[in-house]
Amino acid sequence: MGEAQQADVVVVGLGVGGEEVAGRLAEAGLTVIGVEHTLVGGECPYWGCIPTKMMIRAGNALAEARRIPGLAGAAQVQPDWAPVARRIREQATDTWDDKVAVDRFTGKGGHFVRGRATITGPGRIRVGEQEWVAARGIVIATGTTAVIPPVEGLAGTPYWTNREAVEAETLPDTLLVLGGGAIGLELSQVMARFGVQVTVIEGGDRLLAMEEPESSETAAAALAADGIKTLTGVRAEHVTHTAGFSVRLSDGSTVTGERLLIATGRAARLADLGLETIGLDPSTRFLSTDDRMRAADRVWAVGDVTGNGAFTHMAMYEADVAVRDILGQGGPAADYHATPRVTFTDPEIGAVGLTEQQARDAGIDVQVGHAALSSSSRGFVHGPGNAGFIKLIVDRSREVLVGATSAGPSGGEVLGALSVAVQAEVPVATLRTTIWAYPTFHRAIGDALRSLSV
Numbered sequence: 001m002g003e004a005q006q007a008d009v010v011v012v013g014l015g016v017g018g019e020e021v022a023g024r025l026a027e028a029g030l031t032v033i034g035v036e037h038t039l040v041g042g043e044c045p046y047w048g049c050i051p052t053k054m055m056i057r058a059g060n061a062l063a064e065a066r067r068i069p070g071l072a073g074a075a076q077v078q079p080d081w082a083p084v085a086r087r088i089r090e091q092a093t094d095t096w097d098d099k100v101a102v103d104r105f106t107g108k109g110g111h112f113v114r115g116r117a118t119i120t121g122p123g124r125i126r127v128g129e130q131e132w133v134a135a136r137g138i139v140i141a142t143g144t145t146a147v148i149p150p151v152e153g154l155a156g157t158p159y160w161t162n163r164e165a166v167e168a169e170t171l172p173d174t175l176l177v178l179g180g181g182a183i184g185l186e187l188s189q190v191m192a193r194f195g196v197q198v199t200v201i202e203g204g205d206r207l208l209a210m211e212e213p214e215s216s217e218t219a220a221a222a223l224a225a226d227g228i229k230t231l232t233g234v235r236a237e238h239v240t241h242t243a244g245f246s247v248r249l250s251d252g253s254t255v256t257g258e259r260l261l262i263a264t265g266r267a268a269r270l271a272d273l274g275l276e277t278i279g280l281d282p283s284t285r286f287l288s289t290d291d292r293m294r295a296a297d298r299v300w301a302v303g304d305v306t307g308n309g310a311f312t313h314m315a316m317y318e319a320d321v322a323v324r325d326i327l328g329q330g331g332p333a334a335d336y337h338a339t340p341r342v343t344f345t346d347p348e349i350g351a352v353g354l355t356e357q358q359a360r361d362a363g364i365d366v367q368v369g370h371a372a373l374s375s376s377s378r379g380f381v382h383g384p385g386n387a388g389f390i391k392l393i394v395d396r397s398r399e400v401l402v403g404a405t406s407a408g409p410s411g412g413e414v415l416g417a418l419s420v421a422v423q424a425e426v427p428v429a430t431l432r433t434t435i436w437a438y439p440t441f442h443r444a445i446g447d448a449l450r451s452l453s454v
């Protein structure tokens with residue numbers, strides 16, 4: 001091994017957050033080493049946000065065509081996965097090639113290294129036979145990987161994670177899905193709309209357990225309408241694979257499917273990173289940071305690895321905080337009280353801030369507003385596919401929103417107004433006097449506000 005080279009910053013992991021940090025620091029004139037062992041850009045553009053939303057767009061188009069009878073005439077729908085797979089391969093991922101992303105980073109002045117990084121001490125990073133000393137510090141942005149549950153018989157079988165599902169050139173006839181969170185439900189609904197018989201297995205008592213109970217009910221009804229069988233309150237106890245998968249459940253029943261998709265959560269990629277050499281626990285599920293994204297002295301962490309939400313928008317937000325801190329620019333510290341999230345099922349389920357239960361658990365004097373989207377003017381006009389609701393969580397003592405959910409055909413878009421209200425702590429009195437355009441889905445926010453006084 002040769003003499004260690006000097007750099008200002010080494011960024012370990014060039015997913016969305018890491019690439020943003022590395023690129024901006026390089027543009028600022030720092031000597032930046034960016035290390036990535038898979039694809040620059042990370043999960044989002046290759047196996048997450050972008051390709052899955054292409055899949056969802058295609059599935060939603062099929063669903064809309066099936067809503068034509070009784071609304072606009074007659075239609076015959078013949079699903080074909082081939083154009084979806086082709087669009088993902090050619091338009092979204094360049095056949096899982098990151099040359100464009102690498103060139104984007106190096107074009108900003110960054111130095112790219114392909115490989116696995118090991119932290120060997122404060123400010124020291126090794127990749128293969130190369131070693132660097134980072135004068136300003138290290139940024140950890142290694143992202144997350146799918147958590148594979150310790151189910152007897154599962155290891156060694158050809159199960160799918162989100163990656164295999166996204167890369168699939170053809171779809172199975174039947175699919176078992178372990179996990180009733182956002183990833184599991186989005187992929188389940190897409191595949192069901194392309195003719196796959198899907199069974200979702202969720203160990204908790206409801207789907208989307210981190211969201212409002214009304215969101216769980218809305219999602220369950222939507223999946224049922226697409227022919228998806230959902231099993232809640234049962235866990236997989238044993239997996240057998242021969243020609244297909246057979247899963248024995250905790251209630252003694254058995255379900256079978258050609259493919260098995262594991263969507264039971266994600267954990268940070270921290271193994272073998274050398275965290276112990278800088279005083280951090282390598283066995284932790286996520287890296288804790290302060291409000292400047294510092295995980296230790298001259299060590300920052302951003303993105304999924306922090307456990308603050310596996311969202312691209314969160315990675316970009318944290319990257320901005322870290323960049324400003326590294327450059328000594330100050331500015332607002334990280335604040336997560338108005339974190340937005342969207343489950344891109346049909347209907348979309350958007351949420352921001354606290355759920356009702358989280359607010360009550362925090363000791364807040366809660367007032368709840370609710371409006372059914374189907375009862376709104378736009379919901380009536382929309383007709384088939386108009387399921388959804390607006391739910392507002394108000395801190396009665398301060399008279400501001402601390403959380404909200406927007407479920408419906410444009411739930412993620414309607415969420416924007418609610419996110420601003422929660423982030424800026426807009427007084428409920430001000431929201432009540434807002435003129436909500438008619439007839440829009442977001443006008444149902446006004447209906448939910450009026451229900452607060454009932």
